[in-house]
Amino acid sequence: MRKPTGRSDVPTAAHAILGLLEMDEGSSHGYDLARHFGDSQPLAQVIHLEPAMLYHHLKRLARAGWATATVEPQGTRPARQVYQITTTGRAELRRWLSEPVAHTREIRLEFLVKLYLAERLDPDLAARLLADQFDTCRRLEASLVSQLAALTPADADSSDRVFVRRVLELRLAQTRAAVRWLARVGV
Amino acid sequence: MRKPTGRSDVPTAAHAILGLLEMDEGSSHGYDLARHFGDSQPLAQVIHLEPAMLYHHLKRLARAGWATATVEPQGTRPARQVYQITTTGRAELRRWLSEPVAHTREIRLEFLVKLYLAERLDPDLAARLLADQFDTCRRLEASLVSQLAALTPADADSSDRVFVRRVLELRLAQTRAAVRWLARVGV
DNA sequence: GGGATCATGTAACAGGTTACATGATTCA
DNA sequence: TGAATCATGTAACCTGTTACATGATCCC
Structure with missing residues (x-):
């Protein structure tokens, strides 16, 4: 028998x-x-979401207690499963919407979904989310800058070092692009 | 009985x-x-690759005919499975290394792996890859610019339209950052 | 007659993550 | 004594993709 595999990490689609x-x-x-x-x-x-995964996530939301399903018979067609968000579901949604994403690569998908929903559910929350995401990216930028600074002093330019520097430079460029975009959006 | 599910799409890890x-x-x-x-x-x-996936991919490479395994007994320890790339494997690797990635989001992982390997296996190929990737990103940039241009004329600024414009602007910013980075790397 | 629409899914596969199994040997 | 090293994996879970099942009704 195995331990119940200590996972969590609810995907973006479920929150969407x-x-x-x-x-x-x-x-x-x-x-x-x-x-x-x-x-x-x-x-x-x-975000792409095929029906198969949509139905899958709906069932999981119900299992997690974040939504409840009630059956609505349709006569000839399969009965509708009508879902409704619960109080704990609403709390979880709010928690998720208040949390900026930790990595630049998550801006493209997870953050944009958060922004879309927050703006439509609670504009104040959206404004705070934007500000927090901006701060987070700024800190990321500073961290990358210092990692680069720590790298360059060593003059030995093995091709591995060159590669690592390029990786950091790409991340820095992407993060700076995100910062500028966030600043423009959050006017 | 099902059809053999028409998939392909070998992951980056396997090519790495x-x-x-x-x-x-x-x-x-x-x-x-x-x-x-x-x-x-x-x-x-x-790229992160846990042992579990590493061994998994090695078996798949062998199944695909891109590598062969020979057993090397170790006495007390489990026998080593020593892998060797085949001719078709070498051809596939070369094909993959010559192909720029189609999307900006793939630069961070798949393209960087290609670049790392190409520079170490065949610098000329690496130079061509860089040039091709630059062109691809330039075309992406142009496409995004024209999508944005097609969007703005319509003056009706529903919040949905605003959102779509922001999405395109973020993609454009990320793509331009990639273009500048590629230009700097490819000197 | 034939395809789109409604409404639910399942089956079979893929990559990926975490935890654990095995069992001798070397080193602090 | 006990942790790290060597060397292979499996088990159980996850998200995600594609294809298909079902079966009436509506519209061209």
Whole structure:
């Protein structure tokens, strides 16, 4: 018998669904929610979610106690599973929305989803999120700068060192681009 | 019975291992290769590879005919599985190394691995890869610029439109950062 | 007649993560 | 004595992708 594998780490998609349940307030079932991730919808520009995974996440949200499902018979069609966010689900959503992402690479997906939802659910929260994300990226930038500074003094330029320097320079460039973008968005 | 599920898409990790087999030329078994992905090794700054996945990929490389395994008994320890790259494996590696990545988000991981290996296996190939990647990113940049231009004329500024514009602006910023970095590296 | 729409999924596969199994040997 | 090294993995879980099942109804 194994230990119950100490994992946590709820994926962005699950939180996105949780946010949509909060926005759509009331009647949301899988097929309905799927439209948010369909062609030319704003969220679809940022996160892809196939029906298979959508239904999967809905079940997990229910298992976690963040949503409840009620069955709505449809006559001929399969019964609708209408989901509703719970109080603990709402608390979890808020917690997630207040938390900036830790890495620059997560801006493109996770942060954009947070921003989309926060702006539509609570503009004040969105403003705070933006400010916190800006600070986080600034700190990342400073850390990269000091890592680079610690690197260059050693004059031995093995190709491995050159490579590591380039990696840091790329990260710094990406992080600075994010910082400038955040500053422009957060006016 | 299902169709054999039309997938392909070999992951970066597998190609990284293939590249290391080509570099280490001869005696490389799992435990040995693992050192490349250990603390403070240059590749570890870019890609994480736990032993479990390393051994998994080695088996898949053998299954694909890109490497062959020969058993080297060790007495008391488990026998070493020594892997060697094959001719088709070498061809596949070369093909992969010549191909720039299609998306800006893939620069951070997949492109950096290609660059690391190409520079160590064939500097000319590395130079061509850099040039091709630069062109690809330039085209991406142009595409994003025209997408933004197509967006702004419509004056109706729904919050959804604002969001989509921001997404494009972030991508453009990230792509431009990559372009400048590539230009600096590729001197 | 034939495809899109509604509404739910399952099956089979993939990569990836964490924890653990095995068992002798070397070193602090 | 007990941790690290060598060398291989497996087990159990996860997200994610693609293909397909079901079956009525609506619209061209």
